[in-house]
Amino acid sequence: MKTDDKSRWGDLFSGQNAASALALSLGVGLHATNILVATTILPSVVQDIGGLDLYAWNTTLFVVASILGSALSARLLSHYGARGAYLVASLFFIIGAMLCALAPSMPVMLIGRTVQGFGGGLIFALSYAMVSLVFEQRLWPRAMALISAMWGIATLVGPAVGGIFAELNAWRWAFGILLPIMLLYAAFTFHTLPKGELQQQAAPLPVIQLLLLAGAVLVVSAGSLADSGWVNVGGIILALLMMVWLIRREEYSAARLLPYSALRRGSALASLYITVLLLVIGMTSEIFVPYFLQTLHGQSPLISGYMAAMMAAGWTLAEILSSGWRSAGIRRAIISGPILVLIGLLALAILVPTSSSGHWLALWPIMVALTLVGFGIGFGWPHLLTRVLQVTPQEDKSIAGASITTVQMFATALGAALAGMVTNLAVFNSPGGVAGATNSAHWLFLAFAVAPLLAIYTAWRSAAIALPESGAGEPLPTPVSGEY
Structure with missing residues (x-):
């Protein structure tokens, strides 16, 4: 400013x-x-x-x-x-x-x-x-x-x-x-x-929308406690119905979570919010990283905690590097971000499930992959958030600012619920131990790689958005950096 x-x-x-x-x-x-x-x-x-x-x-x-x-x-x-x-x-x-x-x-x-x-x-x-x-x-x-x-x-x-x-x-x-x-x-x-x-x-206060937001996450979490895949699918379907209700409610409610028409199909804001949502969901797999590192790679709580935090460190580093970019640089940052996250998660799906003695030769590829996931999110992050504010009508600017944090926290909660569902279906708890951690790690990172894969398309649409002349490309301070 x-x-x-x-x-x-x-x-x-x-x-x-x-x-x-x-x-x-x-x-x-x-x-x-x-x-x-x-x-x-x-x-x-x-x-x-x-x-x-x-x-x-x-x-x-x-x-x-x-x-x-x-x-x-x-x-x-x-x-x-x-x-x-x-x-x-x-x-x-x-x-x-x-x-x-x-x-x-x-x-x-x-x-x-x-x-x-x-x-x-x-x-x-x-x-x-x-x-x-x-x-x-x-x-x-x-x-x-x-x-x-x-x-x-x-x-x-x-x-x-x-x-x-x-x-x-x-x-x-x-x-x-x-x-x-x-x-x-x-x-x-x-x-x-x-x-x-x-x-x-x-x-x-958009009470109904907040309850629907919380309910959708809790329904997925509740379904994840069941061993039956059908119960988990039922939880996801019910959560999707709640989200449809939320979208309809947002269209005519005086109290809204998001700017007007933000969730309409094909709108510029919809592409931006979906990209943010998918990128953050991809990163939420980090909540299981300390457990996997301690169980499969013999790391101490201190070392595993710092290794898990490398996603957040990569996020912050990428923001610093790309925050001053303009024009074509901004578009490259937005589009390449999901690709980097995808590569990082696929690498983790291969590297983390393979038990090791914990020697640094086995750990450094994992550290690089963890950093790459965070780096991919942070690369286009300041520009995605700036574009949300730039394309929002003036009367909804205050809602847009608050909505960024709401969408990010919702994505984190939903990602954690989905992570619990995937790991429990992948016998994380039964038989547990090394066998459960190995299978769960493989399927968790593989399943979560779908999020940045989908985000490649929405990021491409977000990068192609025509912006107003005034203030275009000026990065703004971001409310949340590197974590939820």
Whole structure:
């Protein structure tokens, strides 16, 4: 964003701005770190309390709850102000972390992850909503960039924290350590952020669409618990019917999740959203990577956590490399992205199921493939999101901005549900162990390669979209980078 008044990073970290910047960025950093910590320690969790058949539910329920939390954040902010909203969000996060730390079984763990996801979703969305309320307009781009950078920092911190506690056989402390940190964070935001209600008008809440979105994911997850393929197919059909209902509801509802006509067949926005959806689904296979690496390749929780995070690192690296591209470069980035993801997933389908001694000669091809998947997504990511805003009518710009995060989180939740379905059908839990992991790894990455394969066509359509003259090709700060 260009303004007459130039901004500097020093302006963001001076006076009251410094405290506000720290409060907003720390919130997203804690949410992002928690996601990567949980992914890293999950193999240790199922070894201790069981629930291997519910492995993917940890991500599914967490992200579904995050979607609902994000959607309710504006309403919470308008009713209780910044201090009250952050206090409520922190309370949900703390209760969820406490339930996870004390969980005697996987069902209790899932309840904790759901509550934690709801609180994390609130904090995540509040941090972006607060940017325009506590900073001058000239500082918005830098504030957005700072918050987005927290995902990169979490990529370094999350696997280390989770891996260390897992190797000490103290995975519960990975959640327990969040309790004092979140209490301090709640106190800090309460004393730092503006007092009283802010002039923030909450948009109408698309309740029916949100319920349909959550229901579609949960139906697929519920079907995945059955050994029968027909039950799984039935769950997918029911989820598709819910999505058809959602599309019809979006056409005439005053409260919408997406810009008007975004889901109409052949529309420019439909191609963009579908491309984003398919790319993120392809990456969701990463939730099983730590388990496969520990079971099939003898890696420690720490090493497997960092290897899984290479998808996120590749995403961030590709965004940095391609964000300044223009014209033909943008089109190449958008079209080549799904191809790179496809190559990465097919390579993983061959490499991961092959057990090894864990020597680096066997691991480096896997690391390259993991990085390639994330790199392919990040390559065209800033340009896909920019095009969403560029082709959206002016009256729907605010909806378009929020919809990007909603679509990405929905894709993550749906991808986790589908991953659970594929692995359970591929005898992940029975017989389990090396045999189950080998078969599951092969079919998981092979099945998920279908997503980027389909995305090649929608990406080609997205790259061919005619853009308005003003602002074309200018990348904007992206709300989520490298993770869900």
